[in-house]
Amino acid sequence: xxxxxxxxxxxxxxxxxxxxxxxxxxxxxxxxxxxxxxxxxxxxxxxxxxxxxxxxxxxxxxxxxxxxxxxxxxxxxxxxxxxxxxxxxxxxxxxxxxxxxxxxxxxxxxxxxxxxxxxxxxxxxxxxxxxxxxxxxxxxxxxxxxxxxxxxxxxxxxxxxxxxxxxxxxxxxxxxxxxxxxxxxxxxxxxxxxxxxxxxxxxxxxxxxxxxxxxxxxxxxxxxxxxxxxxxxxxxxxxxxxxxxxxxxxxxxxxxxxxxxxxxxxxxxxxxxxxxxxxxxxxxxxxxxxxxxxxxxxxxxxxxxxxxxxxxxxxxxxxxxxxxxxxxxxxxxxxxxx
Numbered sequence: 001x002x003x004x005x006x007x008x009x010x011x012x013x014x015x016x017x018x019x020x021x022x023x024x025x026x027x028x029x030x031x032x033x034x035x036x037x038x039x040x041x042x043x044x045x046x047x048x049x050x051x052x053x054x055x056x057x058x059x060x061x062x063x064x065x066x067x068x069x070x071x072x073x074x075x076x077x078x079x080x081x082x083x084x085x086x087x088x089x090x091x092x093x094x095x096x097x098x099x100x101x102x103x104x105x106x107x108x109x110x111x112x113x114x115x116x117x118x119x120x121x122x123x124x125x126x127x128x129x130x131x132x133x134x135x136x137x138x139x140x141x142x143x144x145x146x147x148x149x150x151x152x153x154x155x156x157x158x159x160x161x162x163x164x165x166x167x168x169x170x171x172x173x174x175x176x177x178x179x180x181x182x183x184x185x186x187x188x189x190x191x192x193x194x195x196x197x198x199x200x201x202x203x204x205x206x207x208x209x210x211x212x213x214x215x216x217x218x219x220x221x222x223x224x225x226x227x228x229x230x231x232x233x234x235x236x237x238x239x240x241x242x243x244x245x246x247x248x249x250x251x252x253x254x255x256x257x258x259x260x261x262x263x264x265x266x267x268x269x270x271x272x273x274x275x276x277x278x279x280x281x282x283x284x285x286x287x288x289x290x291x292x293x294x295x296x297x298x299x300x301x302x303x304x305x306x307x308x309x310x311x312x313x314x315x316x317x318x319x320x321x322x323x324x325x326x327x328x329x330x331x332x333x334x335x336x337x338x
Contacts, residue, residue: 006033014070028235037209041226049235059088097172098181107156114152162193234290241316251318
C-alpha cells in the first residue's frame with residue numbers, strides 16, 4: 001500500500017444516549033483514521049458501538065435521545081461535529097456516503113428504483129431529468145446489475161436481496177464520494193452473493209480510489225477485503241493493526257477469542273470455541289478493563305484501572321495491561337500470544 005494521508009480521522013469520539021436511567025455511553029473515546037483509497041475494517045460483536053460510530057460520522061445519530069458529547073470527526077481537517085445541518089447535507093452523498101445494513105428497509109417501497117436513484121443524483125448535482133436517468137442507468141451497469149434500462153422501472157420488492165444491495169451501493173456511489181461507509185453490507189445474503197458484493201466493493205475501491213470503512217462482525221470478510229483492522233469492544237477500540245498482524249499475531253485476549261471462534265475447515269473439532277459471558281450493557285462498567293469479566297488472563301489491576309492503547313510494534317496497538325511496560329518482568333506478553 002502506498003503512503004497516503006488520512007482522509008477521515010476520528011479523535012476521542014464520545015456518543016451517548018440519554019434515557020430515563022441516565023446517560024448511556026455507546027461510543028466511549030474511539031479514535032482511528034482512514035487513508036485515501038484504503039479499506040479499513042471495524043469489527044466486534046453486536047452492541048460494541050460499530051454502527052453508532054458510523055452514524056456519528058454521518059451526523060445521523062437520532063436526537064434525542066442520542067448526542068455526540070465529545071471528540072472530533074475530521075474530514076479533510078474539517079470538524080464534522082461542528083458542521084451545520086446544511087453543511088452535513090452537502091457532505092452526505094457528495095463526500096461521504098453510507099450503505100446501510102438492510103436494503104429492504106433503506107429503499108422506499110412505493111417508488112421505483114429509477115425514481116430513487118435519479119432523486120439522489122438531482123439533489124446533489126445540477127442535471128436535468130434525462131441526464132439523471134442516463135447517469136442512473138450508467139451507475140447500475142457499473143455495479144453489475146443486468147438489464148439496467150428495464151430495472152429502473154421496477155420496485156424494490158421485485159428485486160432479490162443481492163440486487164437490492166447493489167442498488168444501495170449504486171445510490172451510495174452515484175455522486176463519486178471520497179469515503180464509503182459500509183455497515184454490515186453482506187448481512188442476510190447467501191455466501192455466493194456476499195462474495196459478489198465484496199468483489200464489487202473492492203473493484204470500486206481500486207477503480208475510483210474510494211476510501212472504504214467496512215463495519216462487520218465477520219472476520220472472513222475482513223481477511224478478504226481490508227488492509228487494516230480496528231477491533232472494538234464495549235464502545236472502545238481494543239486493538240488496531242494491519243490485517244496480517246491481527247490475524248497472525250493477535251494480542252488482545254478479545255481479538256484472540258474472536259479469531260479462535262472462526263471454524264477451521266482443515267481441523268476436525270468436537271465443539272466450536274466461544275468467549276465466555278456476554279458483552280456488558282453500555283455504561284454498566286465504571287472502572288477497570290471492560291473485558292476483564294470475560295478474560296482468562298485478568299489480574300487485580302484489570303478490575304480497578306482502565307488500560308491505555310499500548311503500541312506493541314509499528315502500527316499495531318492493543319488495550320491490555322499485559323503489554324504495559326510497567327508489568328514487564330511480571331508478564332512478558334507471551335501469555336497473551338499463547
